[in-house]
């Protein structure tokens with residue numbers, strides 16, 4: 001065996017694992033079928049601006065250990081996520097807070113806002129929500145639902161809200177303060193110079209081969225190392241023997257514009273049903289850019305079929321049970337560790353991924 005670990009996937013999970021295993025004296029090889037490192041947090045420069053190719057990524061965490069860890073590999077700026085919702089030209093603050101309620105109903109104090117929501121919820125007379133629409137209305141009332149939840153959610157899932165299960169929206173974060181910060185976490189920011197530089201720092205001193213697909217020649221790859229850390233799709237690893245796990249996908253349309261400021265904010269959500277995209281990202285605002293041009297990306301939710309980029313796992317009952325069957329098979333593969341969002345079929349934020357990878361490598365290389 002030439003390597004202690006073959007790490008399949010140069011995304012965040014694979015990079016953290018490789019970095020820490022190398023420090024413990026392990027010989028690692030990282031492969032990725034893409035032509036770049038970073039997985040889905042990959043950023044690339046366009047017109048002097050760091051562009052998030054696979055969707056906007058904001059690092060946020062309350063986990064001190066994870067925050068200290070990523071700060072060893074990047075300097076983070078003070079970016080605070082404050083998305084704006086655009087409903088047919090009316091602009092609302094997100095998440096729902098006193099600015100939103102003021103714009104919606106003209107109320108000024110938290111007591112007035114609470115009373116409005118209480119009245120709206122009472123008027124709806126929904127006791128046992130049978131679908132997502134009823135669930136959302138029973139939480140925030142009909143007008144917020146109609147303007148800020150319905151269209152966006154229907155576009156995201158490609159289905160009418162009345163056909164979606166209530167559990168998708170367990171709660172809708174409502175804040176009775178004038179605070180537009182989307183996240184409640186202690187720490188948040190964007191790595192200065194982009195995520196790719198952060199991953200490159202993690203992979204320093206590790207052999208990396210790009211454009212190589214583990215599944216194209218798994219026997220040869222398995223023979224190269226004592227152990228494999230696999231961060232690709234778990235159902236693909238097992239040749240879809242129980243069937244395909246479902247995902248939601250996304251399509252991105254990115255363009256460079258000849259203006260220095262297109263929309264005045266990094267993230268604007270389009271919450272009406274008619275606009276085909278869910279949001280527009282203006283990347284320079286993640287780094288307070290002062291470049292002459294700007295780069296914007298329109299994000300379109302898309303159905304997923306085999307071969308498309310899998311973005312969001314569909315953690316409904318059917319797929320959870322299916323994943324469980326694959327997980328049982330995975331446990332029998334003693335030389336292979338399944339990690340990351342695709343290996344564990346789980347929506348993981350970046351801080352969860354770092355924590356999981358640190359835990360995994362600590363157990364492997366004590």
Ligand SMILES: Cc1cc2nc3c(=O)[nH]c(=O)nc-3n(C[C@H](O)[C@H](O)[C@H](O)COP(=O)(O)OP(=O)(O)OC[C@H]3O[C@@H](n4cnc5c(N)ncnc54)[C@H](O)[C@@H]3O)c2cc1C
Pocket residue numbers: 008009010011012013014031032033034038039040041054055056057058059060212213214215231232233250311312339340341342348349350351353
């Ligand atoms: C649209 C979107 C926005 C997000 N925004 C945020 C955010 O704002 N904040 C946040 O904390 N998190 C966010 N996330 C989550 C974040 O993207 C993930 O936590 C993180 O990317 C997961 O890293 P990973 O290493 O598990 O997976 P990936 O980044 O997917 O890495 C897996 C790698 O494995 C490679 N691979 C797969 N199969 C093979 C194979 N057979 N052979 C070789 N290589 C293979 C892939 O090419 C890929 O590079 C977002 C996710 C999405 C979808």
